[in-house]
Amino acid sequence: MTSETAPHPSPAPTRPAVVNDFSITVGTINGTGSQTSNLALLRALFRMGIPVSGKNLFPSNIQGMPTWYTIRVDKDGFIARRDRHEIVVAMNPATVDEDLDKVMPGGVFLYADHIKPRHMRDDVVTYTMPARKLARESGAPPKLRDYVANMVYVGVLAHLLGIDLDAIHAALRYHFHGKEKATALNFGVVQKAAEWAAANLQKRDPYRVEPMDATRGMILSDGNSALAWGALFGGLQFLSWYPITPASSVAETINEYIPKLRKDPVTGKNTVASIQAEDELAAINMAIGAGWAGLRAMTSTSGPGISLMTEAVGLAYYAEVPVVLVDVQRVGPSTGLPTRTQQGDITFVYFLSHGDTEHIMLFPGNLNEAFEFGWRSLDIAERLQAPVFLMMDLDLGMNHWMGKPFEYPAQPMDRGKVLWEEDLKKWAEEGRRWCRYEDVDGDGVPYRTVMGNRYPGAAYFTRGTGHDECARYSEDPEVWVRVNQRIKKKYREGRKYLPKPVLHTMEGARLGIIAYGSTEPAIAEARHILQTEHDMPSDYLRVRAVPFHDEVGDFIAQHERVVVVEANRDGQLAQLLRITYPEFATRIESHSRSDGLPLTAEWVVSGIR
Amino acid sequence: MTSETAPHPSPAPTRPAVVNDFSITVGTINGTGSQTSNLALLRALFRMGIPVSGKNLFPSNIQGMPTWYTIRVDKDGFIARRDRHEIVVAMNPATVDEDLDKVMPGGVFLYADHIKPRHMRDDVVTYTMPARKLARESGAPPKLRDYVANMVYVGVLAHLLGIDLDAIHAALRYHFHGKEKATALNFGVVQKAAEWAAANLQKRDPYRVEPMDATRGMILSDGNSALAWGALFGGLQFLSWYPITPASSVAETINEYIPKLRKDPVTGKNTVASIQAEDELAAINMAIGAGWAGLRAMTSTSGPGISLMTEAVGLAYYAEVPVVLVDVQRVGPSTGLPTRTQQGDITFVYFLSHGDTEHIMLFPGNLNEAFEFGWRSLDIAERLQAPVFLMMDLDLGMNHWMGKPFEYPAQPMDRGKVLWEEDLKKWAEEGRRWCRYEDVDGDGVPYRTVMGNRYPGAAYFTRGTGHDECARYSEDPEVWVRVNQRIKKKYREGRKYLPKPVLHTMEGARLGIIAYGSTEPAIAEARHILQTEHDMPSDYLRVRAVPFHDEVGDFIAQHERVVVVEANRDGQLAQLLRITYPEFATRIESHSRSDGLPLTAEWVVSGIR
């Protein structure tokens, strides 16, 4: 790297252009509205047709603490988090030095001129910008100055990188729900900043963007919203929740959209009952009451909330009550890192509650699956009369992802084996006896009636204590064995209702990779690197549900080496795989890490090559 | 079987005598004091030097429901539960018919004459007894008649089987804490009943007892009491609890014995603080507060309570707070069978709480280990600064077992790495810096100070959120990884403080059996049967702690076939073994069953031979 002498030392501008292939990280102070600026950048790049992702690294705090936002721009569509930061923007005096250290050699460091870095680096290109001055000149009221100051870096980057100002304008208009005044104020600053940059900065770095056609027909959203909408289209009827990061926005989005999507076409009333509970114990017990009474019921929370729901989940398991539990995973154990991501609740949830249990988990891997599993989980819960865990995580739930427009549910609602008055009447006419927990069809799933069914004999008494096939109290040892073995069978047979794993193959692969959930982009990129740089083609099975389909065992059987990649400390899915497939236990290799950040492709590769 | 004609058809009395080798089952109504009669029988047999066990099969109810008590008498010392009932006593009109069905062919059926069986069997010896009449004649006040009526079968059996009346007298005196009046009243009935039997019954069955010398120096007690005493001798300082079957008697025994054992020799005040909490959430959080503040802290509960403690256990794990959780397991999931036994919380507890965790479990296998682990668990918790689960079960906890007199703790209390004022002073003089979570010794266990230490710098702030080695709040990814890997190391290295597995070998064994906890007697008997009847000598490793010692892996490595026997549906310990030893996953066979009853040797054999 050569370096100039003035005004800031920086590398020669003669390097070849780097187009649509870098990351921008912005360091700001939370509570200063930087999210607006960052989303404006993200959306504008996306609008330009370039694959992007945006990840917010925020503190467990409301105002005044450092926060970072990283946008990855990648022409090949690899949008996992990276540890490399080509372009770093510093808006926070408290972190300017560490922000500077973050820039990769040859990268760009852009900072506001009211900030004074303690040192300088001669291996990066440095620009300063008069953020406060331009904010002052914007005419924004003093209260909003910090906010609009963040628009300055948007404008400067627009100029430096070549981001389309119209796209930024569109992004802002979207952000402000079409409100002209706010849009104009902010866009004015962006424009001014871009003009200022054109007049005052000499481009000395190689990074720029160019329009592409790689995002056409796609949308940008976050996983929690997608899930919320999916649930509303799934006919959700009952939601109970207690606020917790990173799950709150599931419930808040549902609440926001009930008036828009779920006014009864007949009466104009709400067809979803949503209750903010006093705690998670209440939330799950309410949801169980609702599920039992025939409502499509859901509760949304994160790890600490699941922990509190433990006892009730055992009740739902054994009394066979349909209910969906959304677990937007954050870093545990304990309160841990409430604003960071992890796939850390897998073994915990699988064995949740005292006594013998094994639970159903669904792992959406992208925005569209978050939507789909949002409705499908309700079907599965009612079909199998069981608690179903929708295992989200903070990364998928709260960050912005690209996706296809959401697809209308492919099939009518599956309400499972519910008998109403007319059904019981028919059974009676056919001389069939109904008992709540009888395995009539041999699939382990009994028929149920729900509260309100007035047919003679429809009512039964539900309990978490021992009961026989006719729901009568029983302490009989044989009854206990029979009922619990039947439940076990229900879970085994019920796998067919769960989303199958997704297989991606490569020519000549002997290596198998198993992963799940939000690590999808890191795996995709890692496989590319393994193939192109290490000559290691791989097959990849993305697991989407536990208990495992037979395809998972087949996949392991077919590969000499199987690496299970996950974002937790202990290799939790690998543990479940070893239990399920003891015959392959030794070929299951675990590659796992939990540091609160989404996995990077580099790290995935490091454990495999 | 031949049969007589009158008065009751029954087998010929010419069969050879069966001495000290049968089971007696008594069917009564709960709330009628039959426990006194049953214990009198049990203790008298034990006093005669004959190996015995007594198991109470009681309903989840206070009064009026059927309850059974089974005493096994076995000259060879095999005292596991059996499905065979040689002698059945019926005192409950509601169950007389099923009680009669229970008697093995050739066995004895003894019933009170106010009870009318609907049918009779000609393959059993039947006797009736005038229980009510004798009770009436006893002079007992009407309120106590039902109670003393139960003494009648004690006297009749004493005559029929040859039970020493002095031994019964001693048993009653013990039961009534030496109270002469109660002893005399009850013993009077026993005597009268024995006399009546001598005068009126002709012995037609082969069963009898003879004094032996197999119990000399032994005591009879229940596991919960043993544990309670062990904890008190372990220097327990804090107990929080919430009533729940079958754990309540742990706390109630501790409370009863605080005045006897734990008055401060200096001040005469209590040195244990015992609090009945408002629920299990409070109980565990209190115990964590106490453990954190330097008290030897314990909370006792059963499965539903552990479920409610889930969140707090994660806090104790990650904030590294010593605390002992006693889990007297009953049948789950959910409320399940509250008065039946199970080893069903193994995988659940191991993975308890969201995020990456792995917990320490101790499995006492008999009375003396219940006592020993009662004190040792406090040492381990403080040594490893971690939650420790003392995995009891209803069978060991509430039933009567033979044992050796309790042994005084073999070593001084291990308070672990606690630094008081003088310690910190010394560190300071040596120029050593203390930080709460620093791995000074390379064993993963940091040093801690406790509340009240006034030395400058002794205080630190504890939290369940991310923290660094000096207990400072941290969201740094590397810090998270470092701290959690260090904790993992602590658990790995800490295994040396846990009770080692116990190995029993047999000449020429190729079969290995792994089991734990209260199944000990069934395994011992099963091994005997396997060897003598099936020519299958076996080695037996009784696991006493998780995480596993290396000896467990070695044992598996050394045996071609390893059967893991346990009292749950899913083979939970086998699952943990497969995770820990993937290289042997296929040779680990699981033989498990959960029906609420203690395992029988026959059933154990059935899955192995």
Next chain:
Amino acid sequence: MARTNAIGLTKADYKGAPTTLCQGCGHNSILSQIIASLFEMNVRPEDVVKFSGIGCSSKAPTYMLSRSFGFNGLHGRMPALATGALVADRTIKGIGMSGDGDTASIGMGHFKHVIRRNVPFVYIVANNGVYGLTKGQFSATADKGLVLKRQGENPYMPIDICMEALASNASFVARTFAGDPKQVKALLKAAFHHKGLAVIDIISPCVTFNNRPDSRYSYEWAKDHEAALHQIDFVPPEEEIWLGEGLEPGEARPIRLHDGSTIVLKQVDEDYDPTDRFGAIKAIEESYAQNVLLTGLLYIDPEAPNIYDILDLPDEPLNRLPEARLRPPAEALEALNAGLFAA
């Protein structure tokens, strides 16, 4: 032949499995009165749903109304369970049965919050000052100074269920005594017709663990110290209010409920206004000072909005709405997609 009510049912139609509670347990008397009140009110068992937590009291629902749906849930969580279920069908009326352990210890938070939500069901606390099912530990309502076998002396002040309900703005608060079946029945009827949550604290002696005459929860003490605020009559919507022979209007206070039925309080203390929340608190305070067991309808707000008002649900049972009313049409999804930020 057994007597039938106006809808042709006999009392047997309201029965459940045979009780397994102790003979003489107060909970059994409560069960009888629930059965009697529903029978007399001509309520179809099919229109009732039962909930409970864990305890002897919570086992009780098994022993009544076998033609009704029921859910015996978890210890302390009955209020939450009932809330979720009752939302499913507004045409069903709920009876929740809990104990003092279930409500005043582990369930305290839910008790407070179901009160805030005013979920329309009859919340019975079968209050015996003790944990029956776990064999006799102190509950949070036990008298200070009470001595129980194996437990020693209770050092804590008791929780008063009615006081707690009033503090949190309950819309119906009553106290009664299992040994006063007439009053229990009348209050149950009133509670059953109340628009919101009706809390009834029923002193229900545990004959096995807490029935010594010095205990406030014993039959003897309660009988000797009961002080009824009034005599209560319940008049269904279709009947005319009849204030009783020779009764001056001022001597009886009618309270009209949301569904047109009426509670008539007779022999009332002139000063006592059961719609005055603060007056109710005062009366409880004074009852302790006077060492009496104050019973009757302590407080009622017949019009407080209930959870159905708040959630704005259709009048029909939510659990019977067909897919067409639950799943928005394809156009709604198109609109949603169109509203997202697209490339």
Next chain:
Amino acid sequence: MARTNAIGLTKADYKGAPTTLCQGCGHNSILSQIIASLFEMNVRPEDVVKFSGIGCSSKAPTYMLSRSFGFNGLHGRMPALATGALVADRTIKGIGMSGDGDTASIGMGHFKHVIRRNVPFVYIVANNGVYGLTKGQFSATADKGLVLKRQGENPYMPIDICMEALASNASFVARTFAGDPKQVKALLKAAFHHKGLAVIDIISPCVTFNNRPDSRYSYEWAKDHEAALHQIDFVPPEEEIWLGEGLEPGEARPIRLHDGSTIVLKQVDEDYDPTDRFGAIKAIEESYAQNVLLTGLLYIDPEAPNIYDILDLPDEPLNRLPEARLRPPAEALEALNAGLFAA
């Protein structure tokens, strides 16, 4: 040079890590007053321990008293955590900091039961009517009808922390307002010296999510509507009580605490007796009717037995007892064994 107190410490000795709460957050003012009160009372930070649950309010203890032990526990469980810890050392005084979400929702049961146990610590509810840390959802103390961004309108009646404390027989109940630092400080001092649990409900505005002037939890509303019951002075044990210049004895009410210190209430409403629990309830009721924020020491029972009395523990710290006083001697085990049923 910074001013030192009688034990030679400066205010800085009472500080913690720099606050990360929002500028203007009421919780910051509370922190300042805790620091000031301990400084002025000459309490060594080493003799204090801090507890909290989860929330912005519960994060606050990090920002004071870095020389004190502290434990930031789980959401809603602070009372239980503090109970367990405080038993370990009677010579340490506890300060528990909680929020309205932490106490009135998830922690309601523990709040009630720590009151019953009368565990001696200062229980501060930093009450802002909202969930701050999770970004602005309604808490159980939020005004009915309050409209918040993204949350809509709150349909539920609020929980009143002081009313709840009184209903459950708390021995010290006060309400104050973070915008009235003098009163906050005086109440903190009194609470610190109280023998049992001292509940202080401090209205502590959340400037980010619930500070609109129409909210009872805003600075503006609270300032405009504060009605102080009295002026409070705290007099430590060693000082003489001085009733103030020209003050008639009847105009001031001294309340003697268990340790010899005294609370002096001045400018008192003649009729208001802070040792009359029922009067306190009445005053709260009336404050709502009058639409004022009633502040001051609402109720105190200076002599109610605390948990140390109840548990009968040694006066020395339990956590410093040596093995010889914890492990019974070998003879005790022999006696135990001898008492068992032996063969």
